[in-house]
Amino acid sequence: MTAPSDSPKAAALASAAADYMALEQRFGAHNYEPLPVVVAHGQGAWVWDVDGKRYLDFLAAYSAINFGHCHPTLVGVAHDQLEHLTLTSRAVYTDQLGAFERDLAHLTGKDMVLTMNTGAEGVESAIKVARKWGYEVKGVGADSAKIVVCDNNFHGRTTTIVGFSSDPRARTGFGPFSPGFMHVPFADAEALEKALGDPDVVAFLFEPIQGEAGVILPPDGYLGAVRNLCSRHNVLMIADEIQTGLGRTGYTFGCDHENVKPDVYVLGKALGGGIVPLSAVAADRDVLGVLTPGTHGSTFGGNPLACAIGRAVLDIVRTGEYQERSRRLGETMLHTLRNAPLPSITEVRGRGLWAGIELAPAAGPASKHCERLLERGIIVRDTHATTLRLAPPLVIEEEDLEWALQQILEVLA
């Protein structure tokens, strides 16, 4: 779709792109609706399609590419590890896992770490740990544990997790679902306090900023209130930092905005450097210590390749460079968007290099604007039909950011 069609070479390229799309359509399950672009190469904040046209990536694989495509240090570490050892299962020790666990424990300020692969597995693991903690430490009666979650949450796609989703598309047709979850409105400390009055509640699982819901920020003071309420009711505060963590919001963790320490961090996405899936649960010994041999596991969880890359990611995070960059460039981004006098924009929400642009009904579906932005060389995706979600890699150059914002404002004008 991107190559001019008046030369035989361009026509051949266009047909190559069409062939790749047709392959996915023919042989792949239709659980996604991709933009009509076939990406073949990436570097930093940019990707190139099979025709050689380049696009600025304003999605960053939903924050899994925080440090850019093919970050040279991370690719170097991956290459090196590939030549040594990639996978053992947890039947033996490796020279990579312990060092990664130590480094992540230090970054989170927690005693222990559990490594998994995808974000959803990380959340599932935190749910299992919270329930077991509830029975063994808090003293909740067998099989009675409840976990409080937020309306409009997004924590992944497994059956347990979609069972407590508010999104009918995520749930419908996938029941029966796991019991033991209670909902409260997001950012409503009063509702949370009421829910935590139930003595069977073992945890509150939440996103510090709701991403999939449209980059919804709680009011200042909410995270602190959650911390106090969870402590007061002896309930684990579980922060799903899979998207808010590792620099996206201008902080190492989304909870740092209020200087709050949850009991349990769930991390994923950028932890694998955009190279491998790597998720983790970090907590103190009285919590993660409930896991004993045979109670939980994963063949690939904590594999040496992922751990080597994960350690290099943590080295990058520890410098603070990208948190600062996200804060600084995020301010530019939010300021530019908020000061654009466009009737098509009703609200701009965000923190760091992460924004949700809420569109007026008259602006039409957000997906239409994504297609127009793609034609201009920017990859943006919508969420919930009316929100454009912006999350460029944190390595984006300032001039590229400014160029993209100009394009976005022109498309929305």
Ligand SMILES: Cc1ncc(COP(=O)(O)O)c(C=O)c1O
């Ligand atoms: C906050 C949050 N939690 C969990 C997940 C699930 O992660 P994964 O897709 O790696 O399973 C996501 C993915 O978008 C997410 O944003």
